[in-house]
Amino acid sequence: MLTIRPYYTEDHTKLLPLLKNFDPAITDTIWQKLLDYKWENKLGYRGMLLENEGSIVGFLSYILYQKEVKSLETTFCNISTWIVNPEFRSKSLQLLSPLFKIKNIVILNLSPHENTLSVFNALRFDMLSEYEYLINPYKLKLSFLFIKNKASVNYQSLNEQNINKCDIDDKTKQLIKDHSQYKNIQFYRFIISKNGNENTLILAFNQKEIKPEVTRDKVKELPYKLLNRIDKLELLYSSSADFLIQYFIEVMHSLIFNTKARSINISEHFTNKTNLNVDYVAKNKKDRSWFFYSENEIELAEINLLYTEKVLLNF
Numbered sequence: 001m002l003t004i005r006p007y008y009t010e011d012h013t014k015l016l017p018l019l020k021n022f023d024p025a026i027t028d029t030i031w032q033k034l035l036d037y038k039w040e041n042k043l044g045y046r047g048m049l050l051e052n053e054g055s056i057v058g059f060l061s062y063i064l065y066q067k068e069v070k071s072l073e074t075t076f077c078n079i080s081t082w083i084v085n086p087e088f089r090s091k092s093l094q095l096l097s098p099l100f101k102i103k104n105i106v107i108l109n110l111s112p113h114e115n116t117l118s119v120f121n122a123l124r125f126d127m128l129s130e131y132e133y134l135i136n137p138y139k140l141k142l143s144f145l146f147i148k149n150k151a152s153v154n155y156q157s158l159n160e161q162n163i164n165k166c167d168i169d170d171k172t173k174q175l176i177k178d179h180s181q182y183k184n185i186q187f188y189r190f191i192i193s194k195n196g197n198e199n200t201l202i203l204a205f206n207q208k209e210i211k212p213e214v215t216r217d218k219v220k221e222l223p224y225k226l227l228n229r230i231d232k233l234e235l236l237y238s239s240s241a242d243f244l245i246q247y248f249i250e251v252m253h254s255l256i257f258n259t260k261a262r263s264i265n266i267s268e269h270f271t272n273k274t275n276l277n278v279d280y281v282a283k284n285k286k287d288r289s290w291f292f293y294s295e296n297e298i299e300l301a302e303i304n305l306l307y308t309e310k311v312l313l314n315f
Contacts, residue, residue: 002052004094006045007059009036015049018056022083034081034312035061039178042066043075043102048095050088058084060095065307067171069104069298078108078308082116093119107293110308120291128269128290128303131283135264137229137256139280144253151194151247153254158187158202172202175237179306184208184314185236190254192247201244201251204237206310210262221262229262236310238270241301245271249278269300 007015012035019031035046041064050058063078077099084092099107108128109120144150158166160180163173168189179185190201209230212218224230233255238244244251255261267290268283276283292303305311 002050002057002088002091004098005049005051006098007047007049007061008045011049011056012036015056015059018059018083018085019081030313034309037063037307037312038181039065039307047081048098050084050091050095052088057088058092058095062099063308063312069302070296072104072296074104074106074296074298075102076106076108076303076307077102078110080111080309096123104296105294106298106303108303108308109291110305110310111288112291120293123293125291125293128292128300129267129286130289131268131285133266133268133271133276134282134284135252135266136280136282137261137263140249140252140256143278143280144249147249149194151192151250153247153250154191154193155254155258156189156191157258158189168200168202172239175204175306179204179311182311182314185306185311186233187237188255190247190251192243192250194247199243199247200239201247202237202239203235203244203251203255204304204306205233205264206236206305206314207231207233207259208314224262228260231260231262233259233261233264234310235264235266235270236305238301238304241270241272241274241299245274245276248276249280267305269303272299272301 016028019026043064045062046064047059047061049056059081060079061081063080064075066073066075068074079096082092082095099105109125112120158176160177163176166189176187184206185204186207187202187204190203192199192201210221210232212221252264255264
């Protein structure tokens with residue numbers, strides 16, 4: 001008899017055979033990182049299991065967290081690791097359907113397989129992001145020289161050790177605390193001053209060193225390495241789409257000046273798909289588009305990537 005039930009951390013050992021059969025090359029440590037995240041999840045469970053006569057034959061991971069959006073507590077869920085044994089795949093949607101019963105739910109799919117696209121279209125998923133912006137640090141520096149009436153920017157790296165000395169709100173402090181164990185996640189504060197006005201923008205990036213493996217790529221990266229431009233930065237969170245757009249070149253210039261950024265990637269949804277028509281930014285189509293479902297209206301830029309597989313697996 002087939003049954004559907006929630007997946008809890010204590011089910012991990014029982015789930016491992018299904019995971020190993022799916023991809024033997026993925027280690028237990030990697031599965032543990034993906035499924036055993038540490039931030040608060042008020043629902044408790046972390047996915048759904050499909051069982052047949054007591055054996056697990058299907059699984060869908062729910063990466064969950066809650067935050068307030070327009071005065072409503074909203075649950076965000078990044079679905080991941082959708083695995084079902086071939087003979088039971090007609091029941092696959094039963095692993096997804098419990099999410100639609102959660103009040104004020106936002107469901108993210110950041111790695112859809114092409115075979116499932118028709119399913120998500122039928123379930124009224126919308127396109128979150130099809131393109132990303134790639135910033136060239138050297139072109140940006142050149143463009144910055146010719147900008148008139150620039151805003152001044154004060155940059156600060158934020159971490160769990162210094163946040164209590166900073167004038168930042170409790171929600172931002174909690175974001176930083178939730179991600180303190182993920183060393184690839186870096187938070188920055190930009191205090192922006194222009195024409196007597198001062199605004200604050202908080203950005204968080206997945207920041208990791210570029211380590212080419214083949215000789216051709218090593219040669220290509222050598223000039224950048226000599227200039228200590230060795231990191232790839234991907235934006236995961238922005239506290240304000242308006243300030244990000246309005247002060248884009250000043251903030252990015254400050255970020256490049258203070259980090260080892262070789263490249264900066266920004267998903268188009270962080271600007272609410274506002275087109276950045278500047279010569280130092282390339283607009284590239286993603287290998288895989290991102291989709292989302294929401295039962296309430298939500299601004300695209302409200303959807304951050306801090307509580308997703310992007311963090312857990314350091315993609």
